[in-house]
Amino acid sequence: MTSATPDGPARLPARGTPVDDLLAHIDAAREGDLDWKGGKAFSLVYNSGDEEHERLLHAVADRYLHENALNPFRYPSLLQMELDLVAIAGDLFHTGDDCGAVTAGGSISIFCAVQVVREHARKEMGIAEPEVVAPITAHPAFAKACDLLDIGLRTVPVEADGRVDPARMAEAITDRTAVLVASAANYPFGVIDPVPEVAALAAERGLLCHVDACLGGFFLPFWERLGHEVTPWDFRVEGVTSLSADIHKYGYAFKGASMVMYRSRDLLRNQHFWYDAWPGGMYASSTPAGTRPAPPIAGAWAALHHLGEEGFLRLTKQVEEGNDAFRAAIAACDGAVVTPEPDIAVFQLTTPGRSHDAVGDRMDARGWNLDRQQGGLHVMLSPYHVQVAERFGEDLAASVAEVPVTDDAPTESTVSTYGGIAE
């Protein structure tokens, strides 16, 4: 096999390799990959734990392997699925049935929304060089989009509870500001920003307001129905003009499916690209992609239809049970604290007085895979995690006990200096 070897970089092999040999090679190579099925993985995979659901996703991907959503009119079945996804998301988030698009992921949805902001600012607001104002906890996709689209980004520190203070957002507004961003929920701490206040501020100043619900979009509607208090965050909040929501997270589809939604089709139109100066014919696209793989679209459609409201409630209930069990296990563990208090089953685990990096290393040695943040370890729970909560608690207690208390490790939440901008 000609993968990179000590002899040098990979080269296209002179002769082909038989299928079975290749599969054997891949299977052996995959042994070093993250094992997401055992419940010791977080954030990269959202494990529904539902084998029927898994079977469906595989079957659908197989059927659409070679279809190309570049030209949806050649694939009426795929076009209908995409229209359905937009209508379902419109209904779930309370905007129109035709006010959004399916994209390949959260970062692309955010890119689309920021591009729409730029176009809208130039055409309707008279701002040639628009800027985005976002909490420091907003996903790096905003910084990336601003960088790629060559527009400015002003970040605002968050408070000790992990949420942005709308008064600080107000202070950051300049005559170039075109949009205010809020997260529902944010990734680092799993807390929902005060969307109603941020959106009201945006409306009052004549600005756009984007809610990043990549994480919460397909979770919060069901979490709320289980009785949790959820800050209003969708288009029912006046002033919210666009929203991103990933189906490949708590929508339980495989990777490559997200929604970007707008309050109106007029806003959405800024996202569309038309080009008629090409000898290859009229070219149009609704997202930055040209050729678009069909499996993520079909997989997302199938996932939502297989689960339905009932399935989402069932899986969200399992996340809730796992969350209760994890929180109890952490509370019982001396030296580990969840901070700040999250709104969902995503949170930061801190180890006051001890290096959380070192605790993370001890957890790694026990097979866990917790991401390191500036102020702690990151935990994100899927339905499957309920089955490993007890083990997590035991391993966490053992890991914490192995790490010495040191003077230079932070003793409290480091939220307010997160990003280093709090004044």
Ligand SMILES: *Cc1c(COP(=O)(O)O)cnc(C)c1O
């Ligand atoms: C995951 C995530 C994103 C980015 O989504 P990708 O699918 O990884 O590109 C953006 N915002 C939040 C809050 C997220 O959790």
